[in-house]
Amino acid sequence: MKLNKTLLAAAAAAIALPALGYAQEAEVAAPTGEATDQVKFILTSVLFLVGGFLVMFMAAGFAMLEAGLVRSKNVTMQCLKNVSLFAIAGVMYYLIGYNLMYPLGDWAIDGYFSALFPAVAVLEPVGVAADALDDLAYASTGSDYFFQLMFCATTASIVSGTLAERIKLWPFLIFTAVLTGFIYPLTASWKWGGGFLDAMGFQDFAGSTVVHACGGAAALAGVLILGPRIGKYDAAGRTIPMPGNNLTLATLGTFILWLGWFGFNGGSQLAMGTVSDVADVSRIFANTNTAAAGGALAALIMTTLLYRKPDLTMVLNGALAGLVSITAEPLAPGLGTATLIGAVGGVICTLVVPALDKMKIDDVVGAIPVHFVCGFWGTLVVPLTNGDANVVTQIIGFLSITIFTFVASGVVWMILKAAMGIRAPEEDEIEGLDKAELGMEAYPEFGRAGA
Secondary structure (H helix, E strand, O other), X not given: OHHHHHHHHHHHHHHHHHHHHHHHHHHHOOOOOOOOHHHHHHHHHHHHHXXXXXXXXXXXXXXXXXXXXXXXXXXXXXXXXXXXXXXHHHHHHHHHHHHHHOOOOOEEEOOOEEOOOOOOOOOOOEOOOHHHOOOOOOEOHHHHHHHHHHHHHHHHHHHHHHOOOOEOHHHHHHHHHHHHHHHHHHHHHOOOOOOHHHHHOOOOOOOHHHHHHHHHHHHHHHHHHHOOOOOOEOOOOOEOOOOOOOHHHHHHHHHHHHHHHHHHHHHHHOOOOOHHHHHHHHHHHHHHHHHHHHXXXXXXXXXXXXXOOOOHHHHHHHHHHHHHHHHOOOOOOOHHHHHHHHHHHHHHXXXXXXXXXXXXXXXXXXXXXXXXHHHHHHHHOHHXXXXXXXXXXXXXXXXXXXXXXXXXXXXXXXXHHHHOOOEOOHHHHHHOHHHHHHOOOOOHHHOOOOO
16 A cells, blocks of 8 residues: 555656746746847757758658658659659749748738749848848848748658559659649748738647648548559458568658657747747757657557557557647647647557548558648647637638648649549559669669568
């Protein structure tokens, strides 16, 4: 009995520790002196740059995750797609996307659609009103542009894995150009560019909806038009497993994404010029990490209960589901709440993956459950910890972005299908897109073994 009381006391103390830590943090957060504008400018610019290259590293994470989860005969194609989409995003976001996403007051349709060539040039200072450009901005525009570009590229990466192993290269790359140049920047402007969703009070701190659900909606439209892989579902409707070729790479990719998410969420504080800002970034890091842990552990437990053995691929996606779930509000929750938010995301992902298979929606890497469905969960749960949010507005924001993205993406996919075809021929799919489309293989010394 004494042992039980001791354990209960220890558990209570462990739960209380994070709150005590944040209380101490609040006590030291009162600055003894205000930083100069130049110091704020430098520190915030550095936050953008460091956060940006961490998010850029997520491109490697997506590439490794996809390369591990596809069959060996399609690995080279996935690597090429990920490098190419990142390059395309870099060009399209510069040419069109950045100005479309940040109108800086110059709207063609107020709150809904930016002028494609606004009066404020793409590399004018950010963080100031259009009529006050002579004032010192809060960060260098190059750092802000670089940081926001990485989010744009991430949206395209989400689509790549879902459509793997049967989509042709060039139609996918053309779609990527449209997504990164037009669709994502337009919907993102509704929140982050000061558009109508921002005016309504829609809350999405780092992009559970703006980035992740947007990419998931584009992927969902594509997979419905593209159809499942040959042999994925038999005549009786049963799912035929198609295991990935390298779970070591998939695990590496997940850890890289986990690391990059600190830049994704932490950099979205968008300021590091005060003691309070730095304390907030630290809190965001801690909440982001514990949400991923909660998602991974929930998936570990769920798969053990459901299948009697843990499933590594589900645990990997559980961690990513936790990360997506916390992205809409990584600052306000305490550590315990953040862990639970991530854990629910892990449970949702574990249940949605087989549900999609029952509907014959063939998502190779599980991007739709992770990014679309958990993006909705993360967006929906924001009012639990953020008093400025309400459930109705959160749902309106999610539906506005995802329905538009789904419809616009579907139109683009249908045009591409009619104009040039989007699916590889049956014989190419069976042989593998590495050999059929690229004439090279990721593992040539092993021939067809394990394909």
